[in-house]
Amino acid sequence: MTYAFTHRGIRFGDEENTLIAFQRAWDLGITHLETDVRASKDGTVYAFHDETLDRVTDAQGPLHERTDEELATVRAGGQPLCTLRELLRSFPNPVLNIDVKDERVIAPLAKLIEELGCHQQIALASFDSSRSAAVQHLISAPVRRSPGMRQMALIWLCATLFARIPHSLAQGFWAVQVPLKYGVLPVVTLRFIKAVQRAGLQVHVWVIDDEPTMRALIEKKVDAIMSDDAELLLQVLG
Numbered sequence: 001m002t003y004a005f006t007h008r009g010i011r012f013g014d015e016e017n018t019l020i021a022f023q024r025a026w027d028l029g030i031t032h033l034e035t036d037v038r039a040s041k042d043g044t045v046y047a048f049h050d051e052t053l054d055r056v057t058d059a060q061g062p063l064h065e066r067t068d069e070e071l072a073t074v075r076a077g078g079q080p081l082c083t084l085r086e087l088l089r090s091f092p093n094p095v096l097n098i099d100v101k102d103e104r105v106i107a108p109l110a111k112l113i114e115e116l117g118c119h120q121q122i123a124l125a126s127f128d129s130s131r132s133a134a135v136q137h138l139i140s141a142p143v144r145r146s147p148g149m150r151q152m153a154l155i156w157l158c159a160t161l162f163a164r165i166p167h168s169l170a171q172g173f174w175a176v177q178v179p180l181k182y183g184v185l186p187v188v189t190l191r192f193i194k195a196v197q198r199a200g201l202q203v204h205v206w207v208i209d210d211e212p213t214m215r216a217l218i219e220k221k222v223d224a225i226m227s228d229d230a231e232l233l234l235q236v237l238g
Contacts, residue, residue, distance in 0.1 A: 002218045004233045005032045005097060005226040007207050008049065014056040014077035017047040019090060022082070025230050026091050034097040034206075034226050037084055039105040042068045045084040045112050049101070057081070064104050084109070088118055097123045097177075097204075097226075100131040110138035119143050125177055144174035146204070152176060156187060159195035167199075175202035175223065180213065193220055211236055 009021025010028075022033055036049040041064060053059040053066070059074045066074070071081055087096065100106065113122055119141040124132035129148035136143060147155060151169065155176060158165045176196055178187045188205050196203050202223035208214055209229045214236045217225055227233040 002222055002237060003032060003224050004030050004230060004237060005034045005204065005206075005224055006030045006230040007034045007226045007228050008036070009033070010230050011077065015079050016056055016076065017049060017082060018076055018079035019082045019086060020079050022087060023090070026094070028230060028234055030230055030234070031091075031093070032095045032097065032224065033087070033091075034099075035084075035087065036099040036101050037105050037109055038063050038101050039108045040064065040068050040071055041066055043108045044068050044071075045105060045108050046071070047082045047084055047087055049099075051102070064102075084112060085116070088116060088121065093121060095121055095123060097125060100124060100126040100135060103131065103134075106131060106134045107138065110135045113139050113143070123174060145172065146175050146177045147173050152178065155196065156192060159192045160189070163191055163195050165195055165199040165201075170199040170201055173201055175204050177204040177206060177226075179206060180208065180217075188217065188220070188222065190220055193222060197221075197223075208233075 006025035008016040010024035011021040015021045017035055035047045037045050038048045039045055048063055052062050053074060057074050057076045074081055113119060123144035124135055125146045126132045127149050129151050132145045155165055155169050180188050193203050204224040204226060205217055205222050206226035208225050208227050211232060214225060214233060225233060
């Protein structure tokens with residue numbers, strides 16, 4: 001059965017990755033939360049996508065150059081920024097799908113996971129698999145991971161050409177997290193889905209916000225859909 005991820009929470013305007021945005025999704029019954037992480041100058045892990053504060057906040061410049069004291073006054077859509085610690089403590093046993101955005105956040109993220117003992121709640125993603133692998137190397141228990149772009153391309157190629165994925169490519173991963181298309185190339189074909197699932201991995205598709213595409217993916221039996229319109233996705237899932 002297909003399940004739902006909220007992509008950076010249910011937000012109005014610039015509230016993405018804020019606590020209120022995730023609270024709205026949680027209140028609807030969504031327990032799988034997709035977010036991104038970056039570290040402040042003080043090494044605190046924040047749920048935040050961009051390298052700079054410019055797009056969604058009332059401040060400017062790189063987040064990593066700001067102290068926690070400075071970031072405490074920053075607002076995204078009128079909401080305070082959310083630390084990963086706050087996010088983990090605000091909900092009972094959420095599954096957090098975390099995009100490790102850069103190298104600076106690797107050590108602080110690993111330290112926080114160890115401190116909170118939240119390994120079973122964490123799923124790591126990154127466009128570069130080395131980042132999630134580096135976090136895994138620094139912690140004492142396994143967490144779920146998805147492959148980065150290079151490994152994902154090999155998985156797609158094997159699935160498309162041979163309808164099977166070598167164990168060496170699938171080993172150590174929980175799910176593939178992919179867009180519907182990459183440029184003009186269709187990614188989430190029925191052949192791809194079946195090959196990935198035969199290899200023991202889940203198929204998660206991002207970011208889907210229209211009903212016809214949601215229904216088509218559910219019919220193809222993808223494991224999860226990430227959406228900015230979580231309310232619509234829940235309606236479609238029933």
